[in-house]
Amino acid sequence: MAYELFYWPGIQGRGEFVRLVLEEAGEDYADVARGPGGVDAMMAALKEGPTPAFAPPFLRAGGMTIGQTAAILMFLGERHGLAPQDTAGRLWTHQLQLTVADLVAEAHDTHHPLGAGLYYEDQKEEARRRAAQFTAERIPKFLNYFGHVLGEQDFLLGAQLTYADLSLFQVLEGLDYAFPNALVRTLAEHPNLAAFRQRIATRPRLAAYLSSPRRLPFNEEGIFRRYPELDT
Amino acid sequence: MAYELFYWPGIQGRGEFVRLVLEEAGEDYADVARGPGGVDAMMAALKEGPTPAFAPPFLRAGGMTIGQTAAILMFLGERHGLAPQDTAGRLWTHQLQLTVADLVAEAHDTHHPLGAGLYYEDQKEEARRRAAQFTAERIPKFLNYFGHVLGEQDFLLGAQLTYADLSLFQVLEGLDYAFPNALVRTLAEHPNLAAFRQRIATRPRLAAYLSSPRRLPFNEEGIFRRYPELDT
Incomplete structure (x- = not known):
């Protein structure tokens, strides 16, 4: 199709x-x-x-x-084979996805704590305060969780790659763009997540996609924005 | 079970x-x-x-x-019969639920725009600015959407009650507690949503639940909080 x-x-x-x-x-x-x-x-x-x-x-x-x-x-x-077929496995995958989505929403709110209706420039001081909590508490809390779920497995569910893995990979890429200092600190405690990120990035189809013009670059209009003043 | x-x-x-x-x-x-x-x-x-x-x-x-x-x-x-069994119907119900969830998250952020790690008292001015956008733009936008989907039907999907209806009902109850002025203004343009709310509230099992001690009251520790200064 x-x-x-x-x-x-x-x-x-x-x-x-x-x-x-x-x-x-x-x-x-x-x-x-x-x-x-x-x-x-x-x-x-x-x-x-x-x-x-x-x-x-x-x-x-x-x-x-x-x-x-x-x-x-x-x-x-x-x-397309990126989720289990049984009820328990489908729900577990979806639960993980929704938790990734919560992290994505919080990453967005770091630069727009007062709402998307105002420019970043009109809420920079508020963004600084929100981002300080995000980098000090929320990134570690979410990545502790995913690191615990991943453990020594290849993927979050074990041997089978799912859509939740691809989403977690994307969040790690985004955090690396927007909050490189905070991410390095947190990943130092979770080498399994760093290895996971590499494992996804080097899958043949994904590697081809990531180096193609179809992959847009991160930028300061998206969810993950590099504002160095927020990455303390 | x-x-x-x-x-x-x-x-x-x-x-x-x-x-x-x-x-x-x-x-x-x-x-x-x-x-x-x-x-x-x-x-x-x-x-x-x-x-x-x-x-x-x-x-x-x-x-x-x-x-x-x-x-x-x-x-x-x-x-338990609160969703269709076919793929298209299941996905539509879930899409609606996730949109309700987005509205819930935004309602929460009105009183904690700088993050849940700080007290409301430490972010009152920021909350006022965020809530002003929420009541003026976001509540109308979400309820316009749900009012359009509902149309002249009994429930969001038509004749069948789903879990998304129950969630939309709960959000209307919550908004009525937290932002009664804003909700009255918006529902005046959507009498179908006002009727929907009543239709859900008077279902026998729900009516019994809502008047039972199992139903906790809304309060200022939850997602929907009545801070009159935010309901302009």
Whole structure:
């Protein structure tokens, strides 16, 4: 099946979690808003159909429109061998994904603690205070958790790669871009997570994707932003 | 099956979304941290087993431990007739639930924009700025979306009640507690949502639950807090 992914064209953002699954699965997809129709095509599609998404990203697959990153990943992962088939395994994968999503949301809020309706420049001092907690307490707490779950296994569930692994990888990449000092400190206590990150990055399909022009660079419009003043 | 729910004893919080599903389904459950073992029993259980949760709420069901509110609801809803059985319907329900969860997270952040590690009293001015955006822009945007999805139907999916309806109901209750002025303004434009709220509240099992001592009152320790200075 050819998929249509709808997401903002200039950033990795939440769309990147979907891209990583599609790339690892080797599935064909159109990144619609990066194509000729641009954002207008995306905004038109956002309102269409009986299951409209609240916001990008959303995915068209056959007759379905699926919004919300974690729901898209559950659908794609279970369909393309990136999730277990049994109930307990499916729920565990999804639980891990939703915990990654909580970390993503907190990473975003470091630069927009007063809300996305104001510019970063209008909330820099507040961002500094929020980021100080994030780097000192929240990154360690989340990565302690994932490091504990990973243990000595290759992937979070054990031998089987799942969509939650790809999402955790993406968060580690993002934290390395936005908070390199904080990440180095935390990963020093979790060599298994550092090895995990390398294990994912060198998978043939992902490595090809990450070095392709399809992989947008991180930048200061996305979720993970490099503001050195926030990485203490 | 008798379920064990683990959540902080003094607040509705995210545990309440689970309680509403269990109550509507008429399922027996133990609210463990409100029982004799208290929070200690919960914190001990949090670390146990092969699928530990990052944080409460989590649910024990037979041999499984399931964390993350939306994953718990998906499991319970699909098992007890509060979700469709087909893939498209299951994904649509979950998409709606995750959008409700985004609104819940934003409601929480109104009183803790600088992070949960500081007291409200230490971030009152920042809370005022964040809440101003929330009441002016975010509540209307989310409720416009849900009002559009609901349309003239009884429930979000149409004739069938799902766990996403119960969660939307809980958010409307919470917003009415925390931001009554803002909610009245927004619901005036969405009489279908006001009717929906009443439709859920008067379901026999839910009405019995809501008037029972099992339903904790809203308070200023939970997600939805009544700070009149934030409800402009």
